Amino acid sequence: MEKLELWDKEYFWHPFTQMKVYREEENLIFERGEGVYLYDIKGRRFIDAISSLWCNVHGHNHPKLNKALIDQLQKVAHTTTLGSSNVPAILLAKRLVEIAPKGLTKVFYSEDGAEAVEIAIKLAYQYWGNKGEKRKAFITLSEAYHGDTLGAVSLGGIDLFHGTYKDLLFESIKLPSPYLFCKEKYGRLCDECKQELLNMLEEILKSREDIVAVSLEAGIQGAAGMLPFPRGFLRGVRELTRKYNTLLIVDEVATGFGRTGTMFYCEQEEVSPDFMCLGKGITGGYLPLAATLTTEEVFNAFLGEFGELKHFYHGHTYTGNNLACAVALANLEVFEEERTLEKLQPKIEHLRKRLEEFWELKHVGDVRQLGFMAGIELVKDKKTGERFPYGERTGFKVGYKCRERGVFLRPLGDVMVLMMPLVISIEEMDHVLDTLKWAIGSL
Structure with a gap:
């Protein structure tokens, strides 16, 4: 000891x-x-x-999750998904699409939430490039936290965590943190402050044609100290991104898998983003796994002949790991059974x-x-x-x-x-x- x-x-x-x-x-x-x-x-x-x-x-040491790992371990622990596939990864992708907001039909795996966001950033950027448009700017929030890889940090807004690395980051346009903006101006979360923030966002989208995506956490800024958004803010952002033809990245890494009372917070505001990032609770807390869900529209922009170089040059050694996907499937079964x-x-x-x-x-x-x-x-x-x-x-x-x-x-x-x-x-x-x-x- x-x-x-x-x-x-x-x-x-x-x-x-x-x-x-x-x-x-x-x-x-x-x-x-x-x-x-x-x-x-x-x-x-x-x-x-x-x-x-x-x-x-x-909870820890759950018998069904333990069994899922043991059963998969007796088959194979890991096989690459670069140019091949595995059974649990396929089944989990199908299941995630079934429970996700309508319109999210493709699943790209990684190992943690920061990677899920990093993938969304790169997919969004390359999406416009594949369509022949040069866009480079992202809109995010002050006090944002999306993880600790450099792309995710570029969308972050917590100086304590991110300030040291500012010279390494791409620039992002930051709106005020909704909770802090509302509290300072009105003393509470309210429709007035929500509309002011949405008006700010609309002014940026009107004046900039180079916006790749708007990125925000789902319903609450967790790492900033649990700062909730005004109800309807996420939906308002979705409406503006559609109106001004830009993409929406919603980070459900912390909020997904029941944390806000529904499987995903997006359900509560009837929002279907262009990218939804998942992690943390996806395996019930057993193994590192994350997923970036996106749409047919985004996926199709990456299709082409091999020589066109449209495919997504990104991946990880353990992408779609067999053990992690097996326990993630069992995790979703426990949600239903219990x-x-x-x-x-x-x-x-x-x-x-x-x-x-x-x-x-x-x-x-x-x-x-x-x-x-x-x-x-x-x-x-x-x-x-x-x-x-x-x-x-x-x-x-x-x-x-x-x-x-x-x-x-x-x-x-x-x-x-x-x-x-x-x-x-x-x-x-x-x-x-x-x-x-x-x-x-x-x-």
Whole structure:
């Protein structure tokens, strides 16, 4: 046990982690999981209240998902899809098209959400080139987050994450973050601010003929601290992209597979984009897999004789991996068999009611929710909105406090994020929420 702790700090460079601090503190090393619980090497049990970075759906060690992996492993673990195919990848592509918004009929696989977005960027750019048009500009949002590859970072808008790499990026036109724009101007999400933002977008689309695509997250900016959009904003963007003949990329990596209460958030606003990016929950949190869904119109623009060089020169070694696709198929079967989305609705309402209690806490400045996704923002001064100094790591301190009562959370700065597995019980939810209230109160 001691050797593992030593080797972890000596050899393993962790993502989004200041390793100087990490090496000075006691850290969790997980060994196994069961349902919504994770167990560390010391035998301690924790509710996985962030779904292992927002991807676990049906709990850990689910028998049907385990069986799908074992059955596929006894056949073959991986075969290339460059010029050949495999059974699970074919079946999953068909199933994804069946459940996706109407019009999305083609599936391109990758390994994580950033790659799914990167693929959408490149497909959108080459689509116009294949049609004989030279377009180069993308429109996105401030506070956007689409992953950490350079194309995805170019569409990003969080300086803390992206500022270091600005000289490596292509330029994108950024509209204000809807939540922050609305809150600053009107104090709330409303139709007035939604229409102002759509008017801004229309002015850009009117004046620029070189727009490749508009790109945005679906319904909420997750990594920015759970910042929801005004209802109908996504639909308004879709209408404008159609009116001005440009493409729409919707990032459902965090919101897909039930997180907002429906399989995909696009369903709630009856939007069918030109590209929909999926990841995280696609395998139920078991294996790295992502998918970029697109339309017949886009696909057909890449068809031609071999010598025309219209095909998409992009791929990954593990594209359409057999094991990942097999467990993703089983994941979708579990949604149906266990009526996951139906059972989720009362939990969403319970979460909404319980979140109201957090407004009473001295250091809570804002509470935000979309479906089963929530963020509780911590502030130093509730009246003025003054934030805690970044270096104090207040959110992390609250998260560490929660561990004392068996709850594992990872904040986004000073926003305490709740992204619990969809199968969590009301009693387990209450334990998470009671613990978080207690930990924030300890400030």
